[in-house]
Amino acid sequence: MIAEIAARFPFWATAILLVIGLYGMIGKRSLVKKVIGLNIFQSAVILFFISQALKADATIPILEESPGPIDPDRYINPLPHVFMLTAIVVSAAITGVSLAFLVVMHRRFRTLDEAEILKEVGQ
Numbered sequence: 001m002i003a004e005i006a007a008r009f010p011f012w013a014t015a016i017l018l019v020i021g022l023y024g025m026i027g028k029r030s031l032v033k034k035v036i037g038l039n040i041f042q043s044a045v046i047l048f049f050i051s052q053a054l055k056a057d058a059t060i061p062i063l064e065e066s067p068g069p070i071d072p073d074r075y076i077n078p079l080p081h082v083f084m085l086t087a088i089v090v091s092a093a094i095t096g097v098s099l100a101f102l103v104v105m106h107r108r109f110r111t112l113d114e115a116e117i118l119k120e121v122g123q
Contacts, residue, residue: 010051017044031105031112035098042091046084053080 005012017040024037053076061075102112109117 010047014044014048014051017041017047029114031102031114031117034114035095035102038098039091039095042087042094046087046091049080049084049087053077 021037021039021041021044024040025034026037028034028037055076058074058076061078105117106112109120111117
């Protein structure tokens with residue numbers, strides 16, 4: 001039982017991070033906590049894609065000068081890693097823009113509580 005849980009550690013970590021991030025985005029009233037929850041959620045998605053790209057006994061896709069046909073099962077697909085590197089950059093940009101919005105909202109409303117802001121706006 002413990003061995004099976006340990007063998008699937010990236011999936012358990014992904015599930016736990018997804019739940020924590022979703023709770024942070026939905027269950028919290030502070031907009032800063034919602035941004036932190038969004039970052040945790042994005043990290044869980046990145047962890048999931050990277051863990052799916054791993055392959056046992058595989059190497060990086062650099063072709064050697066060897067006679068005979070090339071066996072594609074010996075190599076790891078680099079595309080998920082490249083896409084997740086792009087996702088990390090997008091995540092950092094989203095965090096920066098959302099924190100800038102939060103600074104402007106705090107200057108205008110003097111709070112970052114979602115309920116108070118919605119009450120003041122009139123919804």
